[in-house]
Amino acid sequence: MLSLIANVNFPYLRCMLSKKTKYGLKALTFLAAQKGRSPVQISEIAKHENISQKFLESILLTLRKTGLLGSKKGKGGGYYLIKEPKDIPMTTVMRVLEGPIAMVPCVSLNFYEKCDDCPDEASCSVHKLMLQVRDSTLEVFRNNTLADLVP
Amino acid sequence: MLSLIANVNFPYLRCMLSKKTKYGLKALTFLAAQKGRSPVQISEIAKHENISQKFLESILLTLRKTGLLGSKKGKGGGYYLIKEPKDIPMTTVMRVLEGPIAMVPCVSLNFYEKCDDCPDEASCSVHKLMLQVRDSTLEVFRNNTLADLVP
DNA sequence: GCTTACTCTATTAAATCGATAGGGTAATAA
DNA sequence: TTATTACCCTATCGATTTAATAGAGTAAGC
Numbered sequence: 001m002l003s004l005i006a007n008v009n010f011p012y013l014r015c016m017l018s019k020k021t022k023y024g025l026k027a028l029t030f031l032a033a034q035k036g037r038s039p040v041q042i043s044e045i046a047k048h049e050n051i052s053q054k055f056l057e058s059i060l061l062t063l064r065k066t067g068l069l070g071s072k073k074g075k076g077g078g079y080y081l082i083k084e085p086k087d088i089p090m091t092t093v094m095r096v097l098e099g100p101i102a103m104v105p106c107v108s109l110n111f112y113e114k115c116d117d118c119p120d121e122a123s124c125s126v127h128k129l130m131l132q133v134r135d136s137t138l139e140v141f142r143n144n145t146l147a148d149l150v151p
Numbered sequence: 152m153l154s155l156i157a158n159v160n161f162p163y164l165r166c167m168l169s170k171k172t173k174y175g176l177k178a179l180t181f182l183a184a185q186k187g188r189s190p191v192q193i194s195e196i197a198k199h200e201n202i203s204q205k206f207l208e209s210i211l212l213t214l215r216k217t218g219l220l221g222s223k224k225g226k227g228g229g230y231y232l233i234k235e236p237k238d239i240p241m242t243t244v245m246r247v248l249e250g251p252i253a254m255v256p257c258v259s260l261n262f263y264e265k266c267d268d269c270p271d272e273a274s275c276s277v278h279k280l281m282l283q284v285r286d287s288t289l290e291v292f293r294n295n296t297l298a299d300l301v302p
Numbered sequence: 303g304c305t306t307a308c309t310c311t312a313t314t315a316a317a318t319c320g321a322t323a324g325g326g327t328a329a330t331a332a
Numbered sequence: 333t334t335a336t337t338a339c340c341c342t343a344t345c346g347a348t349t350t351a352a353t354a355g356a357g358t359a360a361g362c
Binding site: 117137144 | 173177202253254295
Binding site: 206224226 | 362
């Protein structure tokens with residue numbers, strides 16, 4: 001039996017999902033739950049999801065620029081979904097918010113980079129393992145759309 | 152079709168696998184490939200895997216403290232595997248080196264923490280999604296032992 | 303007893319994250 | 333037209349973590 005004593009100092013310091021992604025997902029889910037395409041104010045989303053309004057602004061802006069959301073200014077304005085929730089795969093959302101899905105650059109589909117310390121990917125044990133992780137994670141994201149996240 | 156233009160500034164900044172884990176995995180694989188239980192010097196591992204020797208020292212120390220490695224001092228000393236590679240599951244290695252496997256604390260088996268912004272996990276869309284990711288990742292790590300990583 | 307190689311502590315620079323502040327601009331209603 | 337509302341953008345901040353380095357200490361073996 002193996003002890004984890006040496007790692008008792010891991011009180012979840014290294015969180016792999018950024019707050020940006022987390023808040024973005026929550027906001028998208030909230031919008032999806034509204035069903036209609038009528039704009040929802042930032043302040044309403046922020047309040048309902050316990051998110052810093054200013055921080056949320058920047059996140060929604062990103063989502064709008066990448067074509068996931070539309071916005072309307074002025075009185076009665078806000079953000080709204082452009083597509084149907086069922087047509088928004090999680091792969092898209094995650095890549096927009098979080099960036100690479102892979103745990104190491106050398107197994108990333110959209111953000112590939114060679115490891116500078118690794119002479120040969122084919123014989124790299126880390127590469128081999130992380131390739132499997134990427135594939136399984138990718139499958140989860142491919143099998144889920146925004147519609148699946150709405151309670 | 153969705154553009155990733157807004158994220159062109161993602162040159163893999165947020166690497167999810169730390170160098171510590173990466174180097175640790177490489178070192179373990181190297182030791183496993185040596186087959187025999189004879190000690191291997193830190194300097195030899197560091198040179199072969201292109202790792203900073205001092206950094207590697209601290210990593211191997213962690214692995215020894217958690218019972219994965221043994222060490223021998225003095226001339227002819229070094230590090231060696233205590234168990235057979237096939238008896239070392241990746242779940243163990245990853246938890247020792249990287250810590251939590253889950254992407255958010257609220258779905259972690261060994262490092263659970265409640266989200267302070269989330270009133271109800273059962274209805275949280277992020278929770279629901281990340282639970283699936285954790286399970287699929289965990290399955291990969293459970294299906295791989297150190298022996299599977301050796302080329 | 304001397305060499306070798308592991309062990310430990312402390313420190314460093316760089317980078318990132320999350321958050322905040324404050325001002326600017328555009329669209330809408332009255 | 334004017335006031336209001338709400339989106340849009342830039343800059344900055346401290347806290348934290350990572351990766352790496354330096355240097356001194358200690359134990360085992362020849």
